[in-house]
Amino acid sequence: MAFSDLSFSAVRRCLTPLISAAGLTCVAVAGCSAPPLPAVTPDPYEARNRSVHGFNKTLDQTVVRPSAFGYGGVAPGPLRSGIQNISLNLGLPSDIVNSLLQARPGAALENTVRLAVNTTIGIGGVFDPATAMGIEGEPTGYGETLHVWGMAEGNYVEVPLIGPSTDRDALGLVMDIFLDPLRFTLPTVEANVSTGVQILAGLGRRYRYSDTIDSILYDSADSYAQLKLLYLQNRRFQLGQTVENDADFVDPYEDIYGQ
Amino acid sequence: MANDLSRRRVLGLGLAAGAAICLAPGLPRAVWALDVGQARGLIDDVVNEINRVINSGESEAAMLTQFEALFVRYADVPVIARSVLGPAGRQASPEQISGFTTAFQGYISRRYGRRFREFIGGRIEVGDARAVKSYYEVITTAFLQGESPFEVRFHVSDKSGRLLFFNIIIEGVNMLASARTEIGAMLDRQGGNLDALIAELQRT
Numbered sequence: 001m002a003f004s005d006l007s008f009s010a011v012r013r014c015l016t017p018l019i020s021a022a023g024l025t026c027v028a029v030a031g032c033s034a035p036p037l038p039a040v041t042p043d044p045y046e047a048r049n050r051s052v053h054g055f056n057k058t059l060d061q062t063v064v065r066p067s068a069f070g071y072g073g074v075a076p077g078p079l080r081s082g083i084q085n086i087s088l089n090l091g092l093p094s095d096i097v098n099s100l101l102q103a104r105p106g107a108a109l110e111n112t113v114r115l116a117v118n119t120t121i122g123i124g125g126v127f128d129p130a131t132a133m134g135i136e137g138e139p140t141g142y143g144e145t146l147h148v149w150g151m152a153e154g155n156y157v158e159v160p161l162i163g164p165s166t167d168r169d170a171l172g173l174v175m176d177i178f179l180d181p182l183r184f185t186l187p188t189v190e191a192n193v194s195t196g197v198q199i200l201a202g203l204g205r206r207y208r209y210s211d212t213i214d215s216i217l218y219d220s221a222d223s224y225a226q227l228k229l230l231y232l233q234n235r236r237f238q239l240g241q242t243v244e245n246d247a248d249f250v251d252p253y254e255d256i257y258g259q
Numbered sequence: 260m261a262n263d264l265s266r267r268r269v270l271g272l273g274l275a276a277g278a279a280i281c282l283a284p285g286l287p288r289a290v291w292a293l294d295v296g297q298a299r300g301l302i303d304d305v306v307n308e309i310n311r312v313i314n315s316g317e318s319e320a321a322m323l324t325q326f327e328a329l330f331v332r333y334a335d336v337p338v339i340a341r342s343v344l345g346p347a348g349r350q351a352s353p354e355q356i357s358g359f360t361t362a363f364q365g366y367i368s369r370r371y372g373r374r375f376r377e378f379i380g381g382r383i384e385v386g387d388a389r390a391v392k393s394y395y396e397v398i399t400t401a402f403l404q405g406e407s408p409f410e411v412r413f414h415v416s417d418k419s420g421r422l423l424f425f426n427i428i429i430e431g432v433n434m435l436a437s438a439r440t441e442i443g444a445m446l447d448r449q450g451g452n453l454d455a456l457i458a459e460l461q462r463t
Contacts, residue, residue: 081405136407212374219370222444229440230432237431251393252335252342252425252435253418 042155043228049158053224056163057217064206065214071200072207080204082126087201089118089125090194091139093181098140102148107138142179143172147239156228164231294422298395298415299388301422305333305413306383306399313378326375327368335416335423336364342425343438347446347453355453362460367438369463380404383411393418394425 043049072080092115099108114137117130130137146168147153154167165173186194206213220226312325330336340360341348348356381403388397395415400408414426426435442456449455 131407211376215370215374220444221441221448225440225444226437229437233432233436234430252338253393253416 044155045157049156049228050224052158052160053227055160056158057223059161060206060217064203065210068203068206068210071203075200075204080207083197083200084204085118085122085128086125086197088128088137088139089115089122090182090197092118092137093185094176094179095138095140097179097181098142098145099138101145102140104138107140110135111137141172142175143169144239146172153232153235156232158224158228164227166232166235169235294417295388295390295395297422299385299397301333301415301424302388302397302399302413303385305329305424306385308333309375309378310382313375313381319373319376322375323369323372326372327365330368331364333424335419335425336360338419338425339435339438340364342435343442344446345439345443347451351453355457358457359453359460362457363442366460366463371434377403381406397424 075083092111095111096108096115099105099111114130114135117133117135118125118128121127121129151168153169157165157167157170159165159170159173162173182194183191216226216230217223308329312322312329315322317325337360340363341356343363344351344356344359348359351359378401381401383399383401386398386400388395390396391414393416397413397415399411399413401411402408409430411430412428413424414428415422415424417423426433428434445459446453446456449459
């Protein structure tokens with residue numbers, strides 16, 4: 001599952017973890033403006049991050065990637081996309097809770113309609129008629145909620161098994177797992193099935209985006225630096241922190257003509 | 260010495276170009292609006308060409324060659340190469356710079372051209388364009404098979420004397436920054452030896 005969400009064409013799906021959120025008291029903090037980006041991206045955890053990165057790559061090479069290719073080879077495309085759909089559907093209760101916590105009633109409504117349509121007409125989420133109807137949903141999670149509440153992204157962190165993150169998003173990830181409404185509503189057996197579905201869906205994405213993920217992890221001169229850059233830039237984009245705020249941006253014409 | 264000279268010459272050219280633009284007849288604002296349209300037109304052409312290549316059904320090798328040709332024709336390759344090389348370029352001779360530019364051009368077309376496999380059967384649509392700081396930004400949307408649409412922004416400048424794109428931002432990911440990170444790491448691996456880096460780029 002590590003890196004399974006990273007892709008050239010779908011980097012945006014980076015760690016929008018599929019689980020999360022519960023009946024937290026909605027302190028109406030919404031309306032806080034987004035925290036400003038740091039001028040330079042600091043990386044005080046670099047040494048530890050790099051060793052975790054090495055561990056994650058080894059894990060990918062020995063377990064995740066081979067399992068993903070095993071799964072991709074055995075399960076036909078429609079089955080894999082059914083599993084992926086179920087996994088996204090299971091994430092919707094958490095998306096709804098987080099949309100509300102972020103004071104985004106429109107997104108909460110869209111996610112709710114999507115859950116209703118795909119769970120019923122989509123037969124328990126196996127199919128995705130909602131997207132065909134133009135209800136694409138607004139995937140989110142606690143990382144985004146913390147951002148909306150005004151928490152800064154903190155330092156870059158590479159998390160074992162999971163991959164790239166930040167202080168804020170890593171905290172969000174823990175909350176996603178432990179505050180998932182399904183966690184409190186599903187009986188044990190169903191909860192285990194749900195976990196199994198999430199794992200298969202993760203393998204499915206590792207398989208589907210293998211060209212891109214392989215090229216980042218195994219074809220880069222410095223895969224750690226490359227992954228960090230991709231993650232941070234894409235994550236800021238997802239959160240609506242626009243390119244103009246991008247401290248990494250350098251006008252190449254200024255480089256040459258300016259100084 | 261040689262570096263100073265060439266830098267001053269480049270600077271002079273830049274100033275001359277700047278002066279020419281400022282002194283050009285016509286109100287700046289009208290020129291600006293016209294240029295946004297021209298920037299969009301450039302990306303229209305690029306996108307039409309890309310759409311043609313990715314749906315041509317040709318072999319991957321043939322597509323890679325075509326991507327390199329498109330890159331050279333529509334992108335400001337010398338400026339991109341200089342920017343990607345970064346501070347290491349300041350100590351380089353003009354021969355090394357031109358050798359690096361050529362090697363980089365082939366390398367980038369092969370590396371990213373292969374990724375365009377994901378675009379086969381898809382299409383890109385050009386949307387809004389606007390002036391940002393000292394350049395133009397053209398916003399496009401890529402529609403790939405089985406994927407939700409995603410945003411690709413082209414940054415376009417006429418500072419080279421022609422309207423060319425110099426950066427692509429895919430869902431917030433700045434390709435110039437990504438290439439700079441990659442080339443920087445490759446140069447470090449070669450102990451800072453630019454000639455060795457050029458040789459490696461030609462092999463990769």
